[in-house]
Amino acid sequence: xxxxxxxxxxxxxxxxxxxxxxxxxxxxxxxxxxxxxxxxxxxxxxxxxxxxxxxxxxxxxxxxxxxxxxxxxxxxxxxxxxxxxxxxxxxxxxxxxxxxxxxxxxxxxxxxxxxxxxxxxxxxxxxxxxxxxxxxxxxxxxxxxxxxxxxxxxxxxxxxxxxxxxxxxxxxxxxxxxxxxxxxxxxxxxxxxxxxxxxxxxxxxxxxxxxxxxxxxxxxxxxxxxxxxxxxxxxxxxxxxxxxxxxxxxxxxxxxxxxxxxxxxxxxxxxxxxxxxxxxxxxxxxxxxxxxxxxxxxxxxxxxxxxxxxxxxxxxxxxxxxxxxxxxxxxxxxxxxxxxxxxxxxxxxxxxxxxxxxxxxxxxxxxxxxxxxxxxxxxxxxxxxxxxxxxxxxxxxxxxxxxxxxxxxxxxxxxxxxxxxxxxxxxxxxxxxxxxxxxxxxxxxxxxxxxxxxxxxxxxxxxxxxxxxxxxxxxxxxxx
Numbered sequence: 153x154x155x156x157x158x159x160x161x162x163x164x165x166x167x168x169x170x171x172x173x174x175x176x177x178x179x180x181x182x183x184x185x186x187x188x189x190x191x192x193x194x195x196x197x198x199x200x201x202x203x204x205x206x207x208x209x210x211x212x213x214x215x216x217x218x219x220x221x222x223x224x225x226x227x228x229x230x231x232x233x234x235x236x237x238x239x240x241x242x243x244x245x246x247x248x249x250x251x252x253x254x255x256x257x258x259x260x261x262x263x264x265x266x267x268x269x270x271x272x273x274x275x276x277x278x279x280x281x282x283x284x285x286x287x288x289x290x291x292x293x294x295x296x297x298x299x300x301x302x303x304x305x306x307x308x309x310x311x312x313x314x315x316x317x318x319x320x321x322x323x324x325x326x327x328x329x330x331x332x333x334x335x336x337x338x339x340x341x342x343x344x345x346x347x348x349x350x351x352x353x354x355x356x357x358x359x360x361x362x363x364x365x366x367x368x369x370x371x372x373x374x375x376x377x378x379x380x381x382x383x384x385x386x387x388x389x390x391x392x393x394x395x396x397x398x399x400x401x402x403x404x405x406x407x408x409x410x411x412x413x414x415x416x417x418x419x420x421x422x423x424x425x426x427x428x429x430x431x432x433x434x435x436x437x438x439x440x441x442x443x444x445x446x447x448x449x450x451x452x453x454x455x456x457x458x459x460x461x462x463x464x465x466x467x468x469x470x471x472x473x474x475x476x477x478x479x480x481x482x483x484x485x486x487x488x489x490x491x492x493x494x495x496x497x498x499x500x501x502x503x504x505x506x507x508x509x510x511x512x513x514x515x516x517x518x519x520x521x522x523x524x525x526x527x528x529x530x531x532x533x534x535x536x537x538x539x540x541x542x543x544x545x546x547x548x549x550x551x552x553x554x555x556x557x558x559x560x561x562x563x564x565x566x567x568x569x570x571x572x573x574x575x576x577x578x579x580x581x582x583x584x585x586x587x588x589x590x591x592x593x594x595x596x597x598x599x600x601x602x603x604x605x606x607x608x609x610x611x612x613x614x615x616x617x618x619x620x621x622x623x624x625x626x627x628x629x630x631x632x
Contacts, residue, residue, distance in 0.1 A: 191284035200368030214272030215240025295320035301595035352465035436570035451581035483572035484565035513555025529563035
């Protein structure tokens with residue numbers, strides 16, 4: 153009979169401490185192996201005089217105890233941010249502005265380095281670790297900028313042109329107050345041309361400058377040698393009736409199946425304010441895709457046998473029940489003739505938009521290049537589509553009452569980078585030669601010189617000044 157194994161208590165007494173020790177060692181090893189902070193640097197390729205940079209820092213365990221951000225160039229480095237956190241967060245974003253000139257470093261390649269540590273306990277304490285880096289180029293020298301020519305006499309609500317030469321720039325153009333009008337390169341000549349608009353309400357003291365900026369955000373500006381002349385604009389009143397609201401709101405607010413009578417005025421204000429602004433935003437967006445060369449030739453034409461019913465920049469008081477409910481500015485001409493009349497293209501170009509456009513109803517926008525465009529609104533039908541090339545006089549559609557209007561007419565606008573200017577200037581061949589062609593010729597930039605031969609002014613393009621429309625009782629045709 154086999155002999156029974158004898159129980160050995162000493163084995164257990166020996167094994168338990170070993171297991172506990174191994175478990176402790178494993179736990180300590182695991183604590184030590186927990187990764188430190190991680191970071192992500194959001195920085196452009198170039199660091200200039202003042203460049204925004206963001207750094208996102210996260211921890212796997214514990215919180216962020218400290219972060220150190222530096223710009224390193226060879227053996228030299230410059231501190232950008234050194235921050236400790238008394239109550240360490242699990243994640244933190246640092247929004248920084250790097251003043252390149254103040255770093256004490258040279259222009260050229262460099263690296264943004266992020267070091268940090270967390271407050272997570274480990275057997276062996278860690279110091280600051282390199283947790284992220286991003287290569288950059290330091291650049292502090294702004295581009296060079298010359299003004300070679302410009303339209304000398306400008307009016308509020310009008311347009312002009314500047315010829316500039318910018319070297320080392322990634323973006324150049326003209327700034328009118330806060331508005332920026334990009335310049336388009338003229339072949340490989342080194343010259344750029346910018347058509348710019350002066351908004352109808354531009355303050356007299358607003359700066360008008362040529363401007364250029366490089367990839368690092370280093371900018372330079374030069375004043376344009378111009379004389380600004382003010383304009384006076386007409387004012388009018390538009391009476392809003394229940395009949396008008398009932399007939400137009402279903403078209404202008406299709407997202408609402410029915411609007412109770414007591415809510416129609418509030419709905420009209422949404423259309424007249426919010427949807428009007430949405431249309432303005434759309435015009436600006438379309439302008440960004442303008443062709444970088446002129447597509448037009450000579451003076452723009454007004455449709456034959458049309459009468460101007462409302463002037464450009466006419467201030468309008470909208471009244472309902474004898475009380476004013478809103479104020480807006482009419483940024484174009486209202487042209488009316490016979491019902492369902494053909495609407496011709498004012499000049500050659502490419503159709504940049506064709507379809508419903510909020511308060512304008514069915515509309516067509518023709519791009520004439522260099523940021524210049526014309527808009528035709530309230531059309532009853534469209535004869536073109538986006539992308540079509542059109543010639544001067546080609547039918548774009550038929551006049552109508554779509555959008556915020558009832559009487560049959562066409563709302564016509566001239567736009568420079570989506571900013572409305574008076575059509576009178578562009579209907580005038582002499583104005584175009586003097587204000588657009590002459591600066592080009594004086595700067596010896598052969599962009600449009602061949603397109604403006606001497607020509608007789610037609611009734612549609614004769615030299616005429618903007619005159620206020622006589623005060624009259626508002627009619628449905630002026631409802632927009």
